[in-house]
Amino acid sequence: MPIRVAIVEDDPVLRASLERVVAREGDLKWMGSYGSAEEFMARSTGLADLDVVLMDINLPGQSGIECITACKPRRTQTQYLVCTIFEDNENVFNALCAGATDIC
Secondary structure, X not given: OOEEEEEEOOOHHHHHHHHHHHXXXXXXXXXXXXXXXXXXXXXXXXXXXXXXXXEEOOOXXXXXXXXXXXXXXHOOOXXXXXXXXXXXXXHHHHHHHHOOXXXX
């Protein structure tokens, strides 16, 4: 069974690149992409069909960290991989405390 992946990234070029990477991998299944945390949280299927979410930290409106904080308790087995250009300890620490599995 493939790993079901969603992408939350506000940069459309980077989001499209991540979609292509996920689509090319035979053991991954792209489940949707979202330009904001609010779009992701409003998805009609909820979180039940996701194994991994590639999450940006710096999103318009609600941050990726706030989104993880809200979503992680709803389905704890979904893994959040935070993709960010931030390397400061505070963002990394806050993302991990929110429930992120790893930072890339």
